[in-house]
Structure formats: C-alpha cells, structure tokens
Amino acid sequence: MAEGQNFNWLDPFSSIDLGIAEHSDGIKQWAIEHREAIQPFKFFFDSLIQGIERGFLAVPPLVMLLILVVIAWQTAGRRTALYVAVALVVLGLLSPEAWPLAMTTLAIVVAAVILAVIIGLPLGIIAGKSDRFEAVLRPILDTMQTIPAFVYLVPVVMLIGIGNVAGVIVTIIFALAPLIRLTSLGIRSVNPSVVEAARAFGATPAQIMFKVELPMATPTIFAGLNQTIMLSLSMVVIASMISVRGLGNEVLRAMGRLDAGKAIVGGLGIVMLAIVLDRITQGLGRSGRDRGHRNWWQTGPIGLIVRLIDRK
C-alpha cells in the first residue's frame, strides 16, 4: 500500500493495492499440489464419459436417429417427433463428419447433465425447504452463472488436466444453477393447503415429499432440467478450448483458420442438437392436464404397442 504523501481522498482506490490478484494466483499452486489426489476420480469419470461416447458411436446413425425420434414421440407427441426427425436429418447432412462429432458432443452433454441432476436435485430440494440454505446458496449460484468461464478454466485444468473430465466439470459449473433454482422454486410453489391436507391425513414428511411436493413440482423441475441442458450445449465451444472433442472443437478450429464455412457447419450442428434435446425435455415437462390426463403407457409408441397387444 502506498501510504502518505500522494493519497487522493477523492480517488482512494487507485492508491490502495491489497494484492488480491497475487494472492488468488495461489489457487493455481494449490491446484497443482493436489493433482495426485484427484486422479482416481478423474479416471472414473473419464471412463464413464468414454463409455457413453463409445455407446453412442457404436449405434449406426440411422438406428440412433430412429431411437431419438421414438423417444421424442413418446415424450412429446407425434408432431414433435417429426420435427426432431427433420432436425436430425439436417444435422447428418451438414457434413460427412457431422454425425460422429455430434455424438461425441451429445456424450459430453449427457454426462454433464446426469452429474448436474445428481448434484442439483438434492440441493434444490434442500433449498426449497430451508430459507437459510437458499440464502447461502443464492450468491454461489449467481457467481457460477455470471463469472466468465475463462476464469475457472485455468484452475480446473491445473487440478485435473485437459480433456473430457475438465470439460464436464466446467460445463456443470456453468449449467447447474437453473436446475437448482427451479427445483427450489417448484418445491416452494407447491400449494401449501395441499401439503396441509396431506399432513392432516397422517402423511410422514417423506410421504409428503415423494407423494405431494415432488410430483407437483415436476413441471418446474423439468423446466430447470431443460435450461441446464441448453446451457451445457452453449458451453461446448468453450470446453473445446481445454481439448474436449466434438462439434465445439470444429467451431474453435474453424475460428482459428478464419474458415467461416466450417464454423457454420459446426454451429448449425450444435443448434440442431439443441433443438432435439429441447423438444424432448419440454415434452417431459408438460403437466398432466396438458397431456389430457393420460399416463405414459397410454400414449406414443408404447401406447400403440400396448393397444396392439390388448387387441389380441
């Protein structure tokens, strides 16, 4: 701190230096020192992600396309299934390599979203129940959502090293917040008189959670899941900077070479993937009333099969 003679009272900040940046750089050192401890986790998650990726790539594109269309039909209806089919065909026709690259990206997104749900759903439920926990969590979520990804890119790479696992972690940091926020919101907006009725009829706290609160919060939670998936996809280009392969990497390389054509192919591929995932998860989030109060086994391809079996 430069004390004394040229301290300007009207502009105090320019003459005070607390050295925050230098201190914070210590996190890098800390990360490097703890590298060894993290290796088993890294190995586990790396094999998980690779397993998912290999699985996706092993399925022939046309079969994969049909599987996705059938899933869309089941969750969101026939019209959306058609929409998803068109998006997937466009994705495949973008370039000969587009399909395998998209599957790699899909594997990263799926792994990130699975982990985000495992972390985010319980945290969101606790936040929905406890005002204090929500108060503590909220600034952390704000930070995760707004801090530029490049800031935590370096420490994460120092700790874990480049590759898929670091990519997934960076993606989760960015994409986790809406799932927690909307799970909390969903739990909080459950009609309190219904919860009171459940108590009046002798339900235990766990029964109230699983039979009343979670089912009634489901559409809101799925809206959060949808947002988390969309944000994960928007991270794929940044994640490719730490050597995550897939469509994001194409865009990054095309930028380096000022290759607009290749960037458009990669970018449109991400958009098509986003459309497919968005429509499927939006279908999941529709409330019972929107679906005409039919159960999942009464609609879509499964409903068709059930009806065919019934007829015999």
Place this chain on the structure above:
Amino acid sequence: MGYKSQEAVIRCDGIWKVFGARAKDAIKAVKSGQLSKADVRDKLDCVVGVRDASFSVGRGEIFCIMGLSGSGKSTLIRHINRLIEPTDGAVYIEGRNVNAMGAKELRQLRAEKIGMVFQSMALMPHRNVRDNVAFALEVRGVPEAKRHQVAREAIEAVELTGWDLKYPDELSGGMQQRVGLARAIAANPSILLMDEPFSALDPLIRYQLQGTFMQLSADLHKTTLFITHDLDEAIRIGDRIAIMKDGVLVQIGTPEEIVTNPADDYVADFVGGISKLDLVTAAKVMQPLEKYRQSNHVQDVGGWPVARPEDKLNTLVDLSVGTNHPVLVKDGDLDIGVVTKDALLRGIQGGGERHSGKRGAH
C-alpha cells in the same frame, strides 16, 4: 331437546394461540387484564388468534363454530388435529391428550381417527379422484385392492359414482368438494373436521352439499366440528353452535338458545336477521294458561287448535290460520299454555321472550 352427551369425543381445554415471539408474556398480560388485544399487538408485537377457548363435543354431535373471517375459527379447528400447536391449553380426543403425543402416534391419530375437509378443497392435482380419496389409506400402507374398494364406496356415498378415474381439474367446484368429503370419510374416522367446506361454492350447490352432508352425517353418525361464517348454515346443520369473535367463544348453545337468548349485542346483531319460524318453539312464546284465563275470562278451550310445546312457530302459524282462537299448548294430556296471535307475531319478529315465562329453558 338439549344435547346431552355421555362422552366428550373432542375436548378443548383453555386453548390459547398467540402468534409472535413474546407469546407467553402476551398471554400473562391478557389473563391478568393488563393489556387488551390491541395493546398486545402494539406493545408486544403479538397477535392473539384464539383466546381461552374451552368446549367439548359429544359422540355423534355436530358442533358448529360460527364467526366472521379473522375471528380465529380456522386457527381453532387446526388445533384439534394439531396442525397448529397451542400456545397454552390442550386438546383431548377420546380422553387422550393430543398435545402430548409423539410424531408417530399423532400421524396414526390423523390417519385413522380424523377426517378433514378444507375450504380450498386442497385436492392433489396429480392424482385422480380415486387416489385422492384413498390418500389416508395409502399413507397407512393399506394394500391397493382394499384401497380401491374403500374409495369406490366413499365416492358412491357422495354421489360421484363413475368419476373415479377423472382428475380434480376436470370436476366442477361442487364436485371437487364432494371428493374432499369422500376423502375425509374414506378412512372411516370417528371425527370429521370441516373447515368452511361449502363457503367457496355458489348458494344452490352449497345448499345441495349441505343436504348431502346432513344425509351422510345421519347415516354415519360422526362427531363433527363444523366451521362456517354463515349463520343459516350453522343453524341448519349444527346440534350446537358456538359464536366466535376476535378469538373468543362468545356464546355456546343450541340454535334456539342462540337465536332467542343472545349473550351480547354482537350475537344479537347476528341473529337479528335469522328467520325464527323453524327455530323457536311454542314453549318459548306461550304464556301460562292460568294467566291467560285471568285476563281474558275464557272458560271453554274446546274448539282451540292444539300444539305440543316443541312445535316450531311454522306449525303454530299453520294452526292459527283460519281460526280466531289462540293456540292451546298441550304437554301430553296437560294444558300448559296459550299462544295468542300477538305472541306468535312477536315471536316471528324475534321478540318472543317478552311473553315467555320461566318455561323456555331446556
């Protein structure tokens, strides 16, 4: 008349509910008469919800608590199944202190002994009618087949047969409250708590549902605590009525007692507009036969219309029409009193007590 219960199924013993951090201080202050309700609010930042409520409800009795919104009646009913903890006092159900129960025992009591109906219906939108009705059985772990059978019977009892698999948002308000009623009776509880169940419904549907409820109540003979802000409803349904004002039970009595003998001006204002025709009995408006004879020199009562002491004004009107004689009141073979046309008209107007002797009270 007069409801004589051998056994108090629900007994509230000096229930106080004060909301706020310094509730105990507030009770002390109010009890010792230092502070009024407004003082408590301003000086201690506490709100008195229920103030020293004591009453008991006998087996099979329908006990109405009538009060305007904000009088504390919904707070009071939630003490019965301990959805709200009292600040002071205790609730006994069939002799057991509800406030001393552990969590498990309390849940068992709620699931097996008490059914509750809410003004807001509070049905679960993600469950169909059958699963809503069977909820209390489900949380108790009753097997599915049994649950469905019980639910079907309860749905039949509220005249909703065939709607089992519909969802609450596919039903009208009146039908939804029928589901609420079915849910409350499905577990065959001995006590029903009705928290303004029909207040949110339009008048015609309300009247119908009151009818359904009274029919059910006559068949099932459940001990019922019924909250309402509608005095007509309280009089139609209740065996006894408690009037609640600002958290205090101002008066407890049969509908006739409340209407003919209001405890204070507040109750009197309330009952002023109520039709006395089906409430007030001949015993209330008659004068002793001897007194009548002395002032009117009448010997022969042979051609007079005859009524019993428990006949309502409505019956007396029917008897009086088409004759110039007063109505003779007979208890068995004994001539006990006379209801003149003047007394009858005054009775309808609500001023019957001027002529009623000491015989009115039952």
